[in-house]
Amino acid sequence: MLTHGFVVDGEGRKMSKSLGNVIHPNDVIKKYGAEVLRLWVAAEDYRDDIRISREIIQRLSEAYRRFRNTCRFLLGNLDGFNPDTDRVDYEKLEEIDQWALHQLQLLITKVIDAYESFEFYKIYHRVHNFCVLDLSSFYLDVLKDRLYCDRFNSPKRRSAQTAMYEILLTITKLYAPILPFTTEEIWGFLPSTKDGYEESVHLSRFPSVNSSYIDDKLATRWEKLLAVRDEVNKSLEEARRKRQIGSSLEAEVLITTQGKHLELLKNYEDLLPTLFIVSRVIIEEGSEKEASSLRVTVRKAPGKKCERCWNYRTSVGENPDHPTICERCLRVLATS
Template sequence: VNGFKDEAIKAIESVKWIPEWGEDRIKGMVRDRSDWCISRQRTWGVPIPVVYCKDCGKPICNDETISAISELFRKEGSDAWWIKDTSEFIPASVKCECGCGEFTKEYDIMDVWFDSGVSHTSVMEGEDFPSLTWPADLYLEGADQYRGWFQSSLLTSVVYKGQSPYKAVCTHGWVVDGEGKAMHKSLGNGIDPSEIIDQFGADILRLWAASSDYHSDIRISKPIISQLSDAYKKIRNTARFILGNLGNGAGFDPDKDSVSDDQLTELDKWALMKLDNLIDAVKKGYDDFDFHIAFHALHNFCVIDMSNFYLDIIKDRLYCEKETSVLRRAAQTAMYRIISAITRLAAPIISFTAEEIWQFMPHSAGDDKQSVFLNQMPEKSGIEFSADFKDKWEFIYNTRLGANKALEEARNAKTIGKSLEAKIIIKSSDADYDRYASLADQLKDILIVSGVEVEKAGVETTFEVAKAEGEKCERCWCYSKYVGTNHDHPTLCERCAIAVEA
């Protein structure tokens, strides 16, 4: 090993190690290694393909013998070495320098690490797998293989080709029970994957694997799986809501009904900005083999950005605006782009669910409708989001958090029922008054209340809840002073009366 140690270290440095500490670990082992005896004295294993002259004992190993022995192994397996006499597979043309044509066999075997260490050439350069190329994109194994397979593969490859047999190496921990104990039959703490699949479905098992930081030991138990099942439902329900407002009966054809970017509302653009961030995060997670980061980004997007904010706010537009109005089509356009993207982003993890969503969602002409897996990962929206835009919507988002807390307190006090029964009075700090005042009309929809008033309050901003003024519109449930003033539509607010007239 000392003869090519520097070349081995150089090859190590050309590899992407996941996690990064793997590089230092294997470097230390290679530096400390002085030799490698590749033979073992065992009664089983892959034999060393060398024969010896019966007369003088000289070892014979040349192209002709290797070709004959490899053909024997190919046809009958390596066990034939122990069964057959050398005269049955060594060609008669093979002679020792002393002229003898009779041979004995080597009875030592290859070290098993040498055996597995040359798998890179037998697999990737073998005749059985013509589509594979050398070197491998990735070696994946447990953390104990820095001393074993990773190292033996590296050393044989450096001698053979002068470079590493892999572009990247990823290591994982072990699966343990819910208390962190190793699984043993004697302890009865093992879990059969088929039990999880039967009870929760295959995607939940896939989700468990993807949601775990697998570089260390991974815990699994029925409570852990049950908790993940709840997370899965959040993603599925987000998709279900969007499909319900795009699919059959919702009247949306992406190629005919999508609006241009300049027709999207600021809220729609905010949702697409969050989608752009998600695409970056998930792609990076996949590229870095940090699948748990990809999953948690996807889950947080569905729960925090979509269900708790965007989708909650646009329900009013979807249900109350005229079917073909620009406002409704803008919401559908954004939702279509979102569902198309998150389905493809989620496909490597929850494959069956992603395929199911893909079959039920509408498609543009550029999609391959046959399967989600026949499509590329999504690209970002292409919309430019200025620093002012991001700052404005962070302000709006935080405003909603504060207002929601005040609304929840009012509900608990039985002051109001639904949020639409309320108006929010923003007692604004002097510094933020102009900002709140300019956003008042916009905040009415975002806070899902029937009115917003802004008052100056000095240093600190607070939110108060009061009963909304006017009567309840039976169509959108908003309270408005307009209800009762339209002779043709006495139970509707002004917006709904216009929508119904249209």
């Protein structure tokens, strides 16, 4: 048996014309659309009194827009991707893409559990957090360099698109019962495949966990890398506040550490500039006193700004025919 509370205003008071706190569903639909009203229903824990106000609806409207924008970014960067011929095998994916698929499996597990226990508000929070925290604030931001600056059909770019395709397909299906029209719209723009898709997202098979994408050891490594990234971001923000840098790509980051931190960062040294979205990262071994610590120093990156990738490189200006392009971008353009 399921029970639910009363619908009350944002302060927990009952709806009353005399208080002027009545929110009419038709007014919400006219201003925000029916999908936002559905999202409000799903986002509230119906076992308690259900609160509604203009502020609550506005907040959910912004959450809905973030979901749409995330899916729009994914769709836009899947242009030219053919799942039949361009998909990369899991073993050959870049490790950050494997991490994203691991996180996706955790999301599937949590969302299915929430559906089965009728805890729809958990579905909203989990999908929202995945889109905002895992994707927009981190993963998709890091991918932009690969997506925009690598060769169109390079293995690294195809690796990113493979993970993005899996993510888009999955979150569209997971949210279909809550946002039926939005997910149906997304479904109609998925990259074409030889066998096509079901006529509607609502006729497709619901996602299930792919155990081959779960890698706890990889997740543990990336948890540590993300903790380092948080420390770097704090230092970058401080450098911005002091007007030492503007964009993070203007920065060179020096990390001084010891022990396991040093070993981990050395193993990922080539990836760190992309991970931190800076032009250069230098890893140095600290003293024994710094065995468990991490010291981050931010300074201006050497070289000039490449007009194509926006990274600061000492190679910019070396080629007389293309004086505003870095060596990496010249290689990409030469093979495109």
